[in-house]
Amino acid sequence: MSDTGAPDVSDENPLLRVEGLQKHFQINEGLISSLLRATMGKEADYVHAVDGVSFELERGETLGLAGESGCGKTTTGMSLVKLHEPTDGRIEFRGMDLTESDDEELDEFRQNAQMIFQDPFESLNPRMTVYDTLAEPLRIHDIENETARIRRALEFAELQPPDHYFDQYPHELSGGQRQRVAIARALVLDPDFIVADEPVSMLDVSLRAGVLSLMERMTEEFNLSVVYISHDLSLLRHMCDRLAIMYMGEIVEKGATEDIIENPQHPYTRSLINAVPVPDPDVGRERVELAGEVGDAIDVPSGCRFHGRCSEYIGDICETDSPSLEQKAEFDDDREVSCHLYDSCGKQS
Amino acid sequence: MATQDKSSIFADIDEGEVDQEDENVDRWRRNLRLWRETLAKQWRMLTDDLMVRLAMITIAFFMIVAVFAPFIAPRGPLTRQYEGDAGIIIADWVEPSFLSSESEYLLGTTAEGFDIFSQLVYGSRAALLVGLVAAVFTAGIGTLVGLTAGYYGGKIDDTLMRIVDFLYGMPLLPTVIILVALMGPSLWNILFAIIVLQWRSTARVIRSQALSLRERPFVKAAQVAGASDWHIISRHLAPNVLPLSFLYGAFAIAWAILAEAGVSFIGLGDPNTVSWGTMLQSSRAYSALDFGAWWWFIPPGICIGLVVISGFLIGRGYEEITNPELR
Numbered sequence: 001m002s003d004t005g006a007p008d009v010s011d012e013n014p015l016l017r018v019e020g021l022q023k024h025f026q027i028n029e030g031l032i033s034s035l036l037r038a039t040m041g042k043e044a045d046y047v048h049a050v051d052g053v054s055f056e057l058e059r060g061e062t063l064g065l066a067g068e069s070g071c072g073k074t075t076t077g078m079s080l081v082k083l084h085e086p087t088d089g090r091i092e093f094r095g096m097d098l099t100e101s102d103d104e105e106l107d108e109f110r111q112n113a114q115m116i117f118q119d120p121f122e123s124l125n126p127r128m129t130v131y132d133t134l135a136e137p138l139r140i141h142d143i144e145n146e147t148a149r150i151r152r153a154l155e156f157a158e159l160q161p162p163d164h165y166f167d168q169y170p171h172e173l174s175g176g177q178r179q180r181v182a183i184a185r186a187l188v189l190d191p192d193f194i195v196a197d198e199p200v201s202m203l204d205v206s207l208r209a210g211v212l213s214l215m216e217r218m219t220e221e222f223n224l225s226v227v228y229i230s231h232d233l234s235l236l237r238h239m240c241d242r243l244a245i246m247y248m249g250e251i252v253e254k255g256a257t258e259d260i261i262e263n264p265q266h267p268y269t270r271s272l273i274n275a276v277p278v279p280d281p282d283v284g285r286e287r288v289e290l291a292g293e294v295g296d297a298i299d300v301p302s303g304c305r306f307h308g309r310c311s312e313y314i315g316d317i318c319e320t321d322s323p324s325l326e327q328k329a330e331f332d333d334d335r336e337v338s339c340h341l342y343d344s345c346g347k348q349s
Numbered sequence: 350m351a352t353q354d355k356s357s358i359f360a361d362i363d364e365g366e367v368d369q370e371d372e373n374v375d376r377w378r379r380n381l382r383l384w385r386e387t388l389a390k391q392w393r394m395l396t397d398d399l400m401v402r403l404a405m406i407t408i409a410f411f412m413i414v415a416v417f418a419p420f421i422a423p424r425g426p427l428t429r430q431y432e433g434d435a436g437i438i439i440a441d442w443v444e445p446s447f448l449s450s451e452s453e454y455l456l457g458t459t460a461e462g463f464d465i466f467s468q469l470v471y472g473s474r475a476a477l478l479v480g481l482v483a484a485v486f487t488a489g490i491g492t493l494v495g496l497t498a499g500y501y502g503g504k505i506d507d508t509l510m511r512i513v514d515f516l517y518g519m520p521l522l523p524t525v526i527i528l529v530a531l532m533g534p535s536l537w538n539i540l541f542a543i544i545v546l547q548w549r550s551t552a553r554v555i556r557s558q559a560l561s562l563r564e565r566p567f568v569k570a571a572q573v574a575g576a577s578d579w580h581i582i583s584r585h586l587a588p589n590v591l592p593l594s595f596l597y598g599a600f601a602i603a604w605a606i607l608a609e610a611g612v613s614f615i616g617l618g619d620p621n622t623v624s625w626g627t628m629l630q631s632s633r634a635y636s637a638l639d640f641g642a643w644w645w646f647i648p649p650g651i652c653i654g655l656v657v658i659s660g661f662l663i664g665r666g667y668e669e670i671t672n673p674e675l676r
Contacts, residue, residue, distance in 0.1 A: 081573045110575030123566035127588040129383065136584070137574035149359055156358055167383070185570065190359050221358060 013095035016057040021089035023050040049075040051249035064236035067246035114186035118198040120178035124170040131166040157184040176207035255335030401666035404659035422467035429462040460635040475624035483605030488598035491551020499559025551597040592671040599664030625649035
């Protein structure tokens with residue numbers, strides 16, 4: 001599987017590079033309305049779930065994708081592991097373009113990219129034992145030493161003793177144990193890259209810390225690159241090196257986690273961070289409350305997509321010009337913001 | 350893979366001897382054991398219900414009778430016991446032995462001179478054959494079509510479901526009658542006609558299950574791991590719809606037996622096989638009811654009723670397992 005050129009390529013390129021990723025879903029319509037539309041020459045309606053997302057992910061780096069529900073973060077995550085075919089844009093994995101990969105390349109990608117899902121009650125097949133669930137990816141990829149690997153992966157996920165779990169069905173396990181099994185399944189192939197979609201949001205608060213520390217350990221020991229998808233900024237702050245804030249299918253601000261949390265610049269990021277409760281009554285924060293709902297993802301607003309809810313609305317430019325995600329002259333960190341409030345320093349991402 | 354530069358918790362396993370077959374869990378023995386456990390559990394749940402137990406005993410009884418028919422039946426089902434004056438057609442019958450002491454026939458004979466008890470015993474063969482074969486094919490074809498349509502969606506789904514719609518537009522019995530009339534009256538043609546029409550409802554229900562299953566995260570997880578479509582359909586979708594296929598199979602037994610009896614009753618049955626339907630048909634043809642020869646048509650009627658009710662009861666019992674809300 002290892003062709004000779006591979007190591008060189010992976011040294012130069014980031015592990016994952018996403019450029020202008022778009023995913024639009026056509027709205028389901030009946031036969032008659034689609035015929036009507038066709039005869040009247042109108043175009044089909046699309047939901048713009050992801051509309052031009054770009055970022056890079058280095059080996060061993062963790063990136064957090066944050067945003068309200070419906071902002072396209074899960075769709076982005078699913079596109080990253082090729083559960084969706086992107087409408088437009090490129091995803092490069094170790095310098096290999098996933099949209100044009102052949103079967104062999106895709107097979108290698110499937111071995112190295114895994115996903116952890118939100119709901120551990122849904123992500124395990126109710127009619128498969130723990131052993132079969134973990135053995136499945138190994139059998140698909142013809143990997144030897146099935147039992148030894150499964151044992152090791154379960155041990156790593158702190159399911160001890162592993163043999164005790166082999167014949168158990170998901171309904172015999174608790175939520176935390178299930179999520180550990182799901183993590184073990186993702187790890188058993190020894191991947192380089194994992195997308196974790198709200199990995200602890202369905203778990204009891206008391207179990208979260210354990211699963212999170214497992215995921216931290218996994219990132220470290222496997223030298224994994226992880227994309228965490230969550231709406232929980234305090235979780236992302238704890239887990240991620242870098243953060244990208246999404247709004248209506250676009251990244252509005254990205255940069256180092258601490259920079260963004262401590263010093264948010266995009267009005268949307270500010271309101272998100274302000275919404276996180278602070279367990280200290282003396283901390284007085286200026287509250288920016290978000291008015292209204294997320295805009296229409298079918299009939300996308302012109303200009304800046306946030307202009308209807310923005311507290312810093314500065315005039316027509318917000319409604320006419322779509323701001324680009326770029327480094328701004330005001331900040332000296334490597335943060336990128338897409339907002340007309342700040343001056344472009346001419347360097348575009 | 351460029352594994353050299355990364356520390357892996359599996360490194361020592363991979364470097365160790367490849368020949369660890371003894372250490373690996375024996376896959377087949379393990380699968381066999383798990384299957385046995387699952388079946389045993391479902392069996393216990395099913396037989397928990399008294400009605401289901403009775404129904405199963407009834408079906409088992411008829412199965413034994415069908416298998417050992419040549420030993421149980423004292424005479425051939427289509428051998429004439431006596432010849433009448435007019436040669437072939439005899440419009441006279443012998444009463445059952447419990448009504449008249451002279452009679453040597455347990456349930457009497459038909460107007461054609463056939464032993465009714467022997468016909469009844471051999472008739473169970475036709476009934477169970479039709480019921481079981483129709484059940485297997487109805488559930489099998491329906492499940493396969495439903496899973497394919499539901500999993501792939503789009504044009505494949507549209508095409509298959511339009512076929513199902515078309516079949517739904519055809520009434521069961523009249524269509525079977527026409528098909529049998531065209532293809533000729535034989536048990537296999539009746540069976541074929543029943544199967545062609547019956548898989549439609551199984552396919553519909555299984556499709557709707559597959560539609561919702563394929564969006565479940567465990568299917569997504571298998572896709573991320575690189576599983577092929579066939580792998581997902583056979584390992585993830587099929588086991589989760591199997592209880593439903595069994596359920597439709599159980600109901601199909603009853604429907605098929607009823608349809609076969611119906612078709613035979615109106616005279617399109619196989620003339621060379623005895624089924625309970627053809628017995629009813631000939632009793633009607635000789636006006637057994639008018640002459641008060643109730644022993645001719647009551648026994649096959651009871652047998653049909655027993656098997657059909659048993660089929661429905663087993664299906665019903667299974668439905669309670671697959672859908673615990675019914676309890």
